[in-house]
Amino acid sequence: MNMKTVPAPSRRAILTQALTFIVALVNQRPGRELREVVLLCLLLSGGAFLQQAVADTTAARPLKIDPNLDEKSDAYMNRQSAALLAEASRTLQQLPPQFPEPRERHLGLLLLDSVLHDPQAARRPPVQTFFRTRIETALAEMEATQVHKGAQIWKLYNMGFVVRTKSVTLAFDLVSGRTAGCPDFELSSNVLARLARQCDVLFISHRHRDHAEEPMAQLFLAQGKPVVAPPQVFADRPLHASLTHLKRAAHITQSLPVQGGKQALKVVVYPGHQMGSVENNVSLVITPEGLSFAHLGDQINEGDFMVDYEWIDAVGQHHRVDVLLPPCWTNEIFRIAKGFNPRLILPGHENELGHPVDERVPFWGDAEFLQLTYPELKRSSYRTIVMTWGESVRYVPDSR
Ligand SMILES: [Zn+2]
Numbered sequence: 001m002n003m004k005t006v007p008a009p010s011r012r013a014i015l016t017q018a019l020t021f022i023v024a025l026v027n028q029r030p031g032r033e034l035r036e037v038v039l040l041c042l043l044l045s046g047g048a049f050l051q052q053a054v055a056d057t058t059a060a061r062p063l064k065i066d067p068n069l070d071e072k073s074d075a076y077m078n079r080q081s082a083a084l085l086a087e088a089s090r091t092l093q094q095l096p097p098q099f100p101e102p103r104e105r106h107l108g109l110l111l112l113d114s115v116l117h118d119p120q121a122a123r124r125p126p127v128q129t130f131f132r133t134r135i136e137t138a139l140a141e142m143e144a145t146q147v148h149k150g151a152q153i154w155k156l157y158n159m160g161f162v163v164r165t166k167s168v169t170l171a172f173d174l175v176s177g178r179t180a181g182c183p184d185f186e187l188s189s190n191v192l193a194r195l196a197r198q199c200d201v202l203f204i205s206h207r208h209r210d211h212a213e214e215p216m217a218q219l220f221l222a223q224g225k226p227v228v229a230p231p232q233v234f235a236d237r238p239l240h241a242s243l244t245h246l247k248r249a250a251h252i253t254q255s256l257p258v259q260g261g262k263q264a265l266k267v268v269v270y271p272g273h274q275m276g277s278v279e280n281n282v283s284l285v286i287t288p289e290g291l292s293f294a295h296l297g298d299q300i301n302e303g304d305f306m307v308d309y310e311w312i313d314a315v316g317q318h319h320r321v322d323v324l325l326p327p328c329w330t331n332e333i334f335r336i337a338k339g340f341n342p343r344l345i346l347p348g349h350e351n352e353l354g355h356p357v358d359e360r361v362p363f364w365g366d367a368e369f370l371q372l373t374y375p376e377l378k379r380s381s382y383r384t385i386v387m388t389w390g391e392s393v394r395y396v397p398d399s400r
């Protein structure tokens, strides 16, 4: 575990330092009284042992994470996180993402909810190890996976998804996890660079930091890969001019070359919103194989922006949608699902650790929060598969 310790000098090093100091003093004044030298020796040795005693009590002690707990209770919370995450990992590995969701897998996801609703979760070493290990495992899978039929879809942090078909790899809202507020939680720059190498294009839904990160966009741009975003994203930054701004227009298909022009995607950028003033691209991406993926970013419809239902309710009449990637917390997720009428739904945005505890929407689907219709969606006949960080699912279209 990644426990931070206070470094302590050894007793021998302290005594050596003290003796060197006394010898230097005697050498400076050879006529110094013996009594004076002995007194100095006693004083310095006492000081050295006092310093060592203080160091002994602080050495190897982990820093307390939760200021509201005593040290023993705080250490217990680390041990409990480690134990519950290990059990959840074992359960999720035995029962990978599938529909319908086996009850035991559901319980594994609920274990994650309980660990991740500790206000200090992102600062706990077992949570950091759990997150980073899962993403690194997914990355290794991507590096080793070729798709011949359908699509492999990985869920990363928050609304981050990677979709690979036979001809292309799409990335949506890839982020490092830095909004969790703890540098030991977020992914390393090496992992981010390897992730970017695996993908052909990055779609950023909107400007919020849990969806858009400039270093990630720069990695794509440096590799000559397009980064598609609404105009508000990085609006005051030099790289804004290098972004691809497709027209935000309902149902209209636009062409987007990738892989240096070897392949082309068809893209519809629906002119979505989060609350009042945030432009949120809802991208429907159609791959060269004709498979289509709709990523909703933080689309939510309230007050003045109920107007977005004009196109949301009609997407399925204009385009076939294979996979819908909606935020789990959008208030009328069930109505949105009916509008897109997808073959498969993979929700995201659960347990965003940068949010206060009540806004980290759990896998159990908190209907009290924003009057979510997530529980109705899960009870409906729509094929909904709930995944956590680093998991993936294979989608192969049926003949429906
Ligand atoms: Zn947002």
Ligand SMILES: [Zn+2]
Pocket (backbone or CB within 6 Å): 208, 210, 211, 297, 298, 349
């Ligand atoms: Zn968000």
